[in-house]
Every structure is written in structure tokens, then in C-alpha cells.
Amino acid sequence: MAAFGSVFMPKMALATFENNQWSEASIVAADSIQLHPGAHVLHYSSTCFEGLKAFRHEDGSVHVFRMDQNVKRLAQSSRLLSLPELDEAAVSKMILDVVAEYAEDVPTPPGSMYIRPTHIGTEAAIGKAAAPTATSMLYVLLSPVGDYFTGGAKALRLLLEETGMRCAPHMGMVKSGANYASALGPIFQAQESVQADQILFCPNGDVQETGAANFLLIDGNEIITKGLDTCFLHGVTRSSILTLAKDLGMTISERDITVDELLERAAKPEVEAVLSGTAAVLTSVGTFIHNGKDYTVGNGEPGPIAQKLRQALNDIQWGKAEDKNNWLTKVV
Known part of the structure; x- marks a missing residue:
């Protein structure tokens, strides 16, 4: 099977910003982009993107999950990258139009259609290192996908990194390619040196997020996760899981948590740790690696609460449970 996100639909939605206005969006060939080699995005990383999914229900209808939140983000x-202002309604229409174009190609569960809206600065101006781009391009790519972690239900190994950071603190809530690039070196080193699947960035002992997902600790009936601030991404899946957990009567504690507290709680047999994200959904963590030592989380296996929450989320996405929060937007 092809790697996650490596197969694309042949067409995409596209709009451009020039002369202080957006063009009408159109459906074009996915390989039709042309960029000047001096484009702002290629030199100064004026780029942001989103990841969301469309799901096929048993009756054949197709629904996009929490599109409003992704478009808002x-x-x-x-705005935070000083790219041209987006019209959220226009972006939503682009997403729905291109998904409708390929509605028949949306996989059945557990697969889905991954949607990647991307906004890039296109002005050819290498003198603008300290100035925003005057022109930009917005496009929406589609990729039919299965599970993000090909290992399936295997619990992950996380290296707790207390010295480095995923990105600059004021950039954490921006979903920009540069943030992912800055985390690649440490993640690759962790994979090579201690066979970690990911790094949990904990600068000065403050537990934050991994290179590509939010982190949640489940201790009995309580979920502990860092409170929202500018230093990490405000995940839509994180928000959805917390809402579902609250509906199930769980206690939600959005607060700072230290590495010391994390390791202390991890020793308890009932504790679970999970990563949340559009791609990863809800993936269990079985081992923390800290100062050269492995610490088993709970019993080291995917836990029952994580599986219950993941199933509750999937059931809504797949149309098997009532969408009480109006998270789904019907395409066809």
C-alpha cells in the first residue's frame, strides 16, 4: 500500500491573490502550479496549511469533519504569517467543490479523503526578508488515505526532549511548514539513537507536543493536557477528543504538566498516554524515553479509554453515531 499522503487526486482547487484581491477559485490540474524561483515562500517560508478529512457513510454520502475549525485556523x-487575508466562506467553498469533484473516490472506512488546503506567498522579491508578500496562492489538494501509523495499534515510543523546542514559542500555534522542518533533525536523531517513533518536546520540563501531534495523558477518569497558548498547535482532533471525553463524564484538566509528574503518573498501571491529530487520530504511547532510560506507560499497550475515545470519534466521522455537535458538513 502507498505511504500515507503520497497518492493525490489529479485535480485541485486553486485561487490567487493579486492586486489586492482574490481571483475566482477554479478546479485545475494538480501539477499546474508555476512559481518564480524568487517566490517569497521559497526563501522566507511564507506558507501555512491545514489537514482535514472527508468520510464516506454507509448510505454513500460524503461528509467533511469540522471544516469550519480548520478554515478558521x-x-x-x-494572519500571523502576514499572508493576504483569507475569505473563510470562499475557502470552505473551495474545499467542498473539490471534494464533490472526487466524491466517488472517497474511500470507505477506515479510509478517508485527506484534504490539504495550502496558502503560500508567491511574490518574486528576495529583498523582502522583513516584509510580507504582496501576492499569494491558495490551493486544496486531495489524497485518499488509510492509517497514518502503518504499525496499526502498536503503542509508540516517545523521547522526552527537555532542551530543544519544536519551534519558536510565538510560532507554535501557526500551522507552518517551517515548524515541521525545524523538528525533523531532532526526530530523525531520536529515531536513530533510541528507536523512538517521535519526540515529545518538553522545554525546561514543560510537556508540550510532538513534532506532528498534540499530547494527552489519561489517568483514570481524568485527561491532562497542556492549556492552550501560543507555543503549540491548537489541534482540532484534540478539541474533539476533549469534548467527547467530557460528554462521557471524564474530567478535563488543561494545565501545565512537568516531565517529573508525567513519569510519576506513567508508573501507575491504569495510566494511558496518547497523541491526537487529523492524521494520527488517537494513537497510544507505550514507552517514554528519558535520560537514556525506558519508562513503560501503564502496561505499555494501547489502553481501553484511548480505544473508546477513538471509536467514539470514528463513529461520528463514519456516520455510525449521532453528530450532536454538528461537526459534519455534507458534500453529497
Whole structure:
């Protein structure tokens, strides 16, 4: 099977910003982008993106999950990167139009259609290292996908990194390619040196997020996760899981948590740790690696609460449970 996110639909939605206005969006060939080699994005990383999914229900209908939240976050990222202002309604229409174009190609569960709206600065101006781009391009790519972690239900190994950071603190809530690039070196080193699957960045002992997912600790009936601030991404899946957990009567504690507390709680047999994200959904962590030592989380296997929450989320996405929060937008 092809690697996650490596197969694309042949067409995408595209709009451009020039002369202080957005063009009408159109459906074009996915390989039709042309960029000047001096484009702002290629030199100064004026780029942000989103990841969301469309799901096929048993009756054949197709629904996009929490599109409003992803579009809102894309607009926020664009503002924080000084990219041209987005029209959220227009972006939503682009997403729905291109998904409708390929509605028949949306996989059945557990597969889905991954949707990648991307906003990039296109002005050819290498003198603008300290100035925003005057022109930009917004496009929406589609990729039919299965599970992000090919290992399936295997619990992950996380290296607790207390010295480095995933990205600059004021950039954490921006979903920008540069943030992912800055985390690649440490993650690759952790994979090579201690066979970690990911790094949990904990600068000065403050537990934050991994290179590509939010982190949650489940201790009995309580979920502990860092409170929202500018230093890490405000995940839509994180928000959804917390809402579902609250509906199930669980206690939600959004607060700072230290590495010391994390390791102390991890020793308890009932404790579970999970990563949340659009791609990863909800993936269990079985081992923390800290100062050269392995610490088993709970019993080291995917836990029952994580599986219950993941199933509750999937059931809504797949149309098997009531969508009480109006998270789904019907395409066809």
C-alpha cells in the first residue's frame, strides 16, 4: 500500500491573490502550479496549511469533519504569517467543490479523503526578508488515505526532549511548514539513537507536543493536557477528543504538566498516554524515553479509554453515531 499522503487526486482547487484581491477559485490540474524561483515562500517560508478529512457513510454520502475549525485556523495562520487575508466562506467553498469533484473516490472506512488546503506567498522579491508578500496562492489538494501509523495499534515510543523546542514559542500555534522542518533533525536523531517513533518536546520540563501531534495523558477518569497558548498547535482532533471525553463524564484538566509528574503518573498501571491529530487520530504511547532510560506507560499497550475515545470519534466521522455537535458538513 502507498505511504500515507503520497497518492493525490489529479485535480485541485486553486485561487490567487493579486492586486489586492482574490481571483475566482477554479478546479485545475494538480501539477499546474508555476512559481518564480524568487517566490517569497521559497526563501522566507511564507506558507501555512491545514489537514482535514472527508468520510464516506454507509448510505454513500460524503461528509467533511469540522471544516469550519480548520478554515478558521488557516485564516489565523495566514494572519500571523502576514499572508493576504483569507475569505473563510470562499475557502470552505473551495474545499467542498473539490471534494464533490472526487466524491466517488472517497474511500470507505477506515479510509478517508485527506484534504490539504495550502496558502503560500508567491511574490518574486528576495529583498523582502522583513516584509510580507504582496501576492499569494491558495490551493486544496486531495489524497485518499488509510492509517497514518502503518504499525496499526502498536503503542509508540516517545523521547522526552527537555532542551530543544519544536519551534519558536510565538510560532507554535501557526500551522507552518517551517515548524515541521525545524523538528525533523531532532526526530530523525531520536529515531536513530533510541528507536523512538517521535519526540515529545518538553522545554525546561514543560510537556508540550510532538513534532506532528498534540499530547494527552489519561489517568483514570481524568485527561491532562497542556492549556492552550501560543507555543503549540491548537489541534482540532484534540478539541474533539476533549469534548467527547467530557460528554462521557471524564474530567478535563488543561494545565501545565512537568516531565517529573508525567513519569510519576506513567508508573501507575491504569495510566494511558496518547497523541491526537487529523492524521494520527488517537494513537497510544507505550514507552517514554528519558535520560537514556525506558519508562513503560501503564502496561505499555494501547489502553481501553484511548480505544473508546477513538471509536467514539470514528463513529461520528463514519456516520455510525449521532453528530450532536454538528461537526459534519455534507458534500453529497
